[in-house]
Amino acid sequence: MFFTNLVVYKFKQDAEFKSDDFNAALEQDAFRHCGQQELSTFGWAKAFGKYGESLAHFSDRRILVCAKREEKILPASVINEMVAEKVDQIELEENRLVRMKERNELKENVLHTLLPQAFTKSSMQYAFIDMDSGLLVVNSSSFNKAEELTALLRKSLGTLPIVPAFGQYDLDVFLTDWLTNFNTPQGFAIGSDAEMQEADDSGASVKLKGHELDGDEVKAHLELSGKRVTKLALNWSDRIKFNLQSDGAIKQVNYSDALKEENADIPKDDMPIKLDADFCLVACEIVQLVTELIDSGLDSSEQDDGNESLIAEHNAKYQDSNGNDAFYEEAKAFVQETESASVSRIQRKFRIGYNRAARLVEQLEANHIVTAPGHNGERTVIPF
Structure with missing residues (x-):
């Protein structure tokens, strides 16, 4: 239940949902196993698995959902080998070349034959909605994967008016400023990992891991070479460590031992209670982290005047x-x-x-x- 990668969206209007209506909407796209001729299926599974009774879990104005994907395992090498065998057989028996169109038809026939026999693999993707803050958080390492879940949710609900939570900010401007001045919003501290990229279109980049980021080497990259920061490790209140990317994705989320052990006293026999407690704990922490990052770091009134000139300077640096x-x-x-x-x-x-x-x-x-x-x-x- 501990989300390890975060793609965060913000509702453009009030996010108010009722349990019965929400679950009824998800039932329309409930997960089912692949049919004989299907390569994959994607739908809603119970958020708490065998410990849950409904697809969506409602708790303290938060909603947990789980999208499940099942895929047939058909290695390309196996398909290509079978197609090659059939091509060789035809060319030998009929003394003619097999053209591309016929090869494609043979491939379709091979797929049709193999699909019912193929093994399957499944994967789960979780997300939660916090109705009070209007945030939708997807446990995903990329926007593309996150948008698979949001597309399914939009299909089920009929509408999903969301935008990326950090979309209105030039995050690379803020990240570069924080690292250049080694000064972060209140409650946040710079870690030991960073990635920087040249301002021009050369694509040259520098990756630092386990590095002292307040040293002369880093300053040279930022001040002399004019690189921009595209990823920066941050520590929030000694509770959560994470990497913030310039595209708004939050990766490699690590929770403190104290946070992970907060519900350790709940007996394993009470798994539904423990799952609910862990979900509420993690969701509350993530919402607070994102809210503080935006309020104190990106929307801070104390920084408004400085940000305007900083962004203007940043934009000029990246112009031809x-x-x-x-x-x-x-x-x-x-x-x-x-x-x-x-x-x-x-x-x-x-x-x-x-x-x-x-x-x-x-x-x-x-x-x-x-x-x-x-x-x-x-x-x-x-x-x-």
């Missing part, structure tokens, strides 16, 4: 001679290749802050690479 972002050409190629002008996709692709990604899209619009947002808020890539 034409005033475009240093990632502009790469972003242009990316949206034309993917035919998508999503700010969040650009943010994840280049591991930059949401605001910087949004400015990139605005530059693409100004240069007639993408259209202005339509009535649904989406942009279209203009053919070239």
Whole structure:
């Protein structure tokens, strides 16, 4: 029940849900095992497994959910070997070459034959909603994986008005400032791991692990080379240690021994009670961590004036001679290749802050690479 990686979203409106209605919505997409010809299935499982009675677990205005995926195990090497054998047999018996179209048909036939016999593997992904703070937290190491769960939840509920909790902040600006000045928001301390990247489009990066981050070597990377911080290890109140990335993902979450042992006195025979206690404990800590990080570190009124000039200086550092972002050409190629002008996709692709990604899209619009947002808020890539 201890979340180890966090992707955090914020509801754009009040997050109020009733247990009966919420569980009824999830029942529409309850997990089921793969059929004979299905490669995978994805649906809701009981949040407390065999110790639970419903798909979603409600406790103290928090909701725990669990998405389960089952996949058939079909190694590509096995499929390719069987296809090759069939191709060899046809070419030998019929004295002709097997073309690509026929190879693909043979592959489909092999898959059709093997799927019912294949072993399966399953994986679970947990998330919780805190109705008071309006946060949705997914236990995931990447936004792509987290969005599989949020997409399923949106399908079940009919709507899911959320945005990345850190999306409005240029986190690389804050991380770089914190490490440069070795000064963090109240309650947070810098750890011993960091990753830095060149401000230009060279992609050069430096990874430091178990390192004294207040030394001259780190200062040289930041002040002389002008690198930006893309990941920084932080310690929150000696209760949780974690790595905060510039894209907003929180990774390698480690809880203090005192925190992990807080519910150790609950007998194992009372597993449902222990699971509920652990869930409430962890959810409360995570919500408080995220709230303090935003309130004291990113939204602090004491830092507003300094942040404005800091961000302006940061933006100038990452511009080319034409005033475009240093990632502009790469972003242009990316949206034309993917035919998508999503700010969040650009943010994840280049591991930059949401605001910087949004400015990139605005530059693409100004240069007639993408259209202005339509009535649904989406942009279209203009053919070239």
